[in-house]
Amino acid sequence: MAHPHPARPTGTAGNPATGACLPCTIRPACLADAPHLPALERDAAxxxxSIPELAWLAGGDVLPLAEHTASIAAQACWVAPSAAGPLLGFVTAHPYGQDLHIQEMSVTRAAQGQGLGRRLLHAVCTAAQKRGLQRVTLTTFVNVPWNAPFYASAGFCHVPDAALDARLASILADEHATGLAAIPRCAMQYAVPAAAECVSK
Structure with missing residues (x-):
């Protein structure tokens, strides 16, 4: 179940992020990072x-540890460590054919609004580009400010229902069945360019 947690917008698509940025370097996750990711997601959730229809997510399930370890094994998970060492954010993705699908992106509450979400997205899109993939995809809430509007600001586009492939349609159906239909959700995609930067850091 994907419901990316706060990584608030800090710029506009195609331009460098504005505002304060934390002094950390995004890096590929290692297996030692995996046990820390569920707690980070719970904190971000x-x-x-603050959203009555979604308040239950604050105490809801998080992405299973096995999903993180599988993503790390596929070299599709990135983390944002603080200068002192503890992780401030992560993005867990999984390759599907020519797509790299974001399963979860979370930034800890103390680090939200400081550009980490955009930098994590940059890592995903750059990796997809280097691997010759065509799209980065995700599912998210349509009207939650740090969900679809944030991804749109980073260059992601809404995938209309009529254009959904079987994989994305199945993910949305599963999310609907697990109770995420209180607020509309959608699929989004980023068309990975053959050259040049993807999401600006």
């Missing part, structure tokens, strides 16, 4: 407590 507390932002949903």
């Amino acid at each position: 507390q932002a949903f407590a």
Whole structure:
């Protein structure tokens, strides 16, 4: 179940992010990072407590540890460590054919609004480009400010229902069945260019 947690917008698509940026370097995750990711996601999810229809997500399930370890094994997970060492954010993805699908992206509450979400997206899109993939995909809430509007600001586009492939349609159906239909969700995609940067850091 994908419901990316707060990584608030800090710029516009095609331009460098504005505002304060934390002094950390995004790096590929290692297996030692995996046990820390569920707690980080739980911390980030507390932002949903401010939305009555989604408040249950603040105490809901998080991505299973096995999903993180599989993503790390596929070299499709990135983390944002603080200068002191603890992780401030992560993005877990998985390759599907010519797509790299974001399963979860979370930034800890203390680090939200400081550009980490955009930098994590940049890592995903750059990796997809280097691997010769065609799209980065995800599913998210349509009207939650740090969900679809944030991804749109980074260059992601809404995938209309009529254009959904079987994989994305199945993900949305599963999310609907697990109770995520209280607020509309959608699939989004980023068409990976053959050259040049993807998402600006």
